[in-house]
Amino acid sequence: MTRAAPNPARRIREDIEARIRSGEWKPGTRIPIEQELAARYGCARATVSKALGELVAAGLVERRRKAGSFVAHPPVHSAVMTVPDLAELIAARGETYRWEARAIVRRKNVGEADTLQIDGIHFAADEPFALERRTIELAEVPAAAEADFAVEAPGTWLLAHIPWTSGRPVVGGGGLPPAPPRHRARRPARHACPPAFPRRSIRSGGRVSGRDAPARRRMNSARYPWTFALCPAERCISHLLMLYCDINTVAEHDLVP
Template sequence: MNPARRIRDEIAGLIRSGAWRPGDRIPTEQELAAQHGCARATVSKALSELAASGLIERRRKAGSFVAHPPVHSAVMTVPDLAELIAARGENYRWQASSIEAAKRSEAAIPAPALCIEGVHLAAGEPFAFERRLISLAEVPDARGVDFEKEAPGTWLLAHIPWTEARHIIRAVSPNRKEAALLGVGTTAACLELDRTTWRAGRIVTHVRQLFRGDRFDLVAEFNAGMKGEG
């Protein structure tokens, strides 16, 4: 077998078997060349193919790492990020940065409202920034919830049924605060999901979630029987 292909297949096998987990650092080109008794150029070719297939990330001056698989979410659903991340085999954690009463009515949600900001983490790394408003007129029980420990979206999905939802999806660049929280540069490609949900015609919550572009996909499936433009 071609040496580069053999190295590529061996590393791919370690990743797919779970022996090497997302975020794990891969041995250096020098170490792999010594291990396999080949030239660094051969190792570099194998790593380039792995990066092109999305299995690893090559970071300048930092080395190569097992890539975090992108999380897929259906466009027309209201997903629980904790469940989506856990389904990929990664540890999930919510980290609140601020919880306070909204200072004014915004996003069509009149005061009183609760404003919550924080970061969703996957495998210990930032996955998405969230800023959420919850209508306390519609969801008064939210006052007594410890959103330091539980992500507001997870709690709402478990306790407050919604009847309508609207998504607005944009490709954006983060501001400095958001970039710092997500661990990316201000020129990084991010996906913004702006969502409002209603119950019986009354707004329950409005949320703006900003995802790292390399970690999240929105997916929709259609069939020939659905109406719409071709």
């Protein structure tokens, strides 16, 4: 620890990050205040603040005014996933890529905007390896109505025609609703607890029910592995269902409209 680094901010950041990842500083642990860190590392407070800010961005640290900086509680589980451009990925392996559209349907939804639904198959070396069902909101991407998805895969087309399509895609497990990005057990504010939860300075017993009644719906037993919704900003423009399964065993049976 505290090894040489190109610049102070980076050194501080890596130093603290190492302590957190190693478990030396456990979630909830209070990190020394910025002035002390600045003195310890021999730099300005702004430099320490910058380092801590990066750790906040990385989700490793939480900061609260007056309270201080703390090691963050790990998110329940999150993953960064890369869904590469299939054509490019296959090409990089030296195999030929091919897209074959099976069905292109324009749906007129009562009270809602039209959608375009495209079913097709991705081939690598002339062997199918993925089924795709893509739904595109025509209200959001009117140009898609003119596109020829018999020739070009929807993903390829979207990537080329939507600025920053990849802005904020939302992913959910099949049948399961997307979970909140972060979830943490919330306890009623108690005075002696580690300062991990913000406490308003209320001394009256502001009653907060521990849980709201959950909507008790039956879960749709998931037939599909993963579904993706591509959203550039907040609006959902496209919805993707991808089956990376052995195509011969699932094709006809699962892809019912």
